[in-house]
Amino acid sequence: MTINHAIVDNFAHRETIHLWETIMGDLRKLLPEHSYQTWFMPIKPVKQNGETLTLSVPNRFYAEWIESNYKELLTRVLENVNPELSSYFFIVEPAPPQELQKEGSIEKTRHITSPAHTEHPPIDERYAHLNHRYTFDTFVEGPHNQFAKAASKAVADALGNTPYNPLLIYGGTGLGKTHLIQSIGNYARQKGGPRNIVYVSSEKFMVDYITALRNNRLSDFTGIYRKADLLLVDDIQFLQNREGTQEQFFHTFNELYQRGKQIVITSDRTPKELQGVEERLVSRFLSGLTVDIQPPNFETRVAILQKKARLEYLEIPDEVIDFIAQNITSNVRELESAMTRIFAYSSLTHLDITVDVAKKVIRDILGVKKSKVISVESIMKTVAAYYRISENDIMGKNRRKEIALARQIIMYLSRDMSGDSLKSIGLRLGRRDHSTVIHACTTIKEKIDQDPSFRSQINALKNQIELQLY
Template identity: 45%
Template structure:
């Protein structure tokens, strides 16, 4: 591992980026909340800011590898011995389960992992910004949190903030509504490392993009680290101004691919170990051979098998796995499962309407049905947490996260929950096969 000489963290003088716009009216930005903007009807924003200078050339890596071997003289590292920044532990919003130790490395993600590790070791000096793209459920969010955790471990005084695009949008809109624009800027421009997830959901949100544009400029110009994830590379993002896409390309762009068989098996072993599950190798190989595209569905299949065994006091073996997963494992040619399909099937199963699922009602029946719908949307589709919340009445992504965790925890313990999830999954998969 490379070592660096510690220096007090000192930002250079800002230059080159001038804001010439004013705060937009509240009624114009309210429509940009997640769930209210039809991104397909929007176009890239008009450039209304003073043009920024080109990004500085990257410092050559003397060692030839991915880790930087030499830091520019004017780019001092944060002081590792400095005390933690007051108040920034909670605002970092980091998931304690997502660290480099719990991340399984394979050929599909090795370069992205190495780049993420390098950024953690040398914030704003390795690759800035770091842009990671790939399909949902492949570990991008895990890497974001891992970067934040390890960077704070190395540099306790580092001010880190993780945020997804939904939270950024809502924070921006709320700051305008509450006339707290300066507070918003203090929060987002006073960090040393900004980790922003699912940037693609800012597409078409003109005012929010402009604010992020300035936030990005302010951070980059002060040599603060920015890490961004997306489902597509910058050049393929639609609904973004060219000036925004070009900034995404200033640093390093890397991707994560669906895991190969060996990595899928390793992921299952790691999951079994973390959950203290006793699962034979042939069962893990069976699951890994049939669930190929999504890590969430892969781990969900493992939990389903072990939950069934626990509820029925049976040993986990291959024959049991084949029975439990027979309707989960479908031909690769099956039609894509949609949110509409999941919600319609769930509503019919619980004898409620889709409007009921989306309503604010918190009766026991509706709450249970809604949480199971959230779990199924997370397991059976590639939808992000914010998008699932949007489908269920505009709920916050943390509500969805709570529902997914609750249902997952109940499955090995409650026959009713296990049967509801299994029967709904089977019905949805059967409809999927019929729609081929």
């Protein structure tokens, strides 16, 4: 009997494909979609030989990455699907040219030898997707960000021709780093300056590098990033512990710097705090100018909300803007989000925008109830922060006018809101007599009745304290 080996091999290959499809189905359930698409979709089954499954990958880096990050998971899934499988083996087979056009960004970019025949947009169109709202004019300046804005404007006015190369802007989440870095790009574009403006996050830089490696398209990758006239990279901290990507960024940085091209970077921490970033990169970051952005103060928060209201054509009462600014203090993004939610709530419920409406929305933002008790201590903390006075001064014997007034306000609010007795309030505020508390309450009540501005301050404090219930 003659055995047709071609038929046998074809059957075996179909079995291997079916096995791999089952394995892929299980992997997809266990992995984030972007990880599954990036690392496992390009793998092709080759053959099964006893306990070993042979798989093809586009390049060596690809195999090393899976070995470093997914070895245990892949082995476990293999054994679950087929107990006879205990290992796998990679061979490197570059993807055929027709498959390269099916991928995103880098893979779609062919090596162009003649501009007359290109069907692709120029670099600045594909890689400088800047938000047109992020401009220097719409950026609200305050003491917390004044230096960062001035440095950004100076860089935008003379790209690559200032000592501020690179410019690194750092600060917490939602404080305006992305606004500033994109303002530089928009300003440069409006001036008709550099043609090749590249704006990316460090995560996109890494993904582009990986996909270029996977498809043997490194020349396309370097052609995009190293031909930039202005390179804007957001959130550089995500390069931590990514040695291969750091290597590429280092060489990209050096080439652009040597050619006098401007580099601007943002980070959520100072360069020296970037753990897992090579020392030579940190040294490059520190060679230019490093500026920080701090959380905005109350006056700047009010200005930010007023500007947003004007830009969005929203009618928000001043007392509501003050209330939002007093209670959302962490970052600009949350501040603007709170205003948008208040306006949306008012529109959908057909209610006027009032402090009570704002209070309800902000309670939802801050979360569920934490406590049903307002303590004298929490009132003192709120008042001290509001008037920028230390709690030690309030508890002590300091009789300066502003400290004495703050102490009386705490007594008045404690009697009104805490439920504590006069004696208890006095004892908690530096062992003062209950008659002192009575005098304070009378004084503050009279001032509230006579002074509308002071009455607004007391109402603002009450609103802040009530929010502590949530």
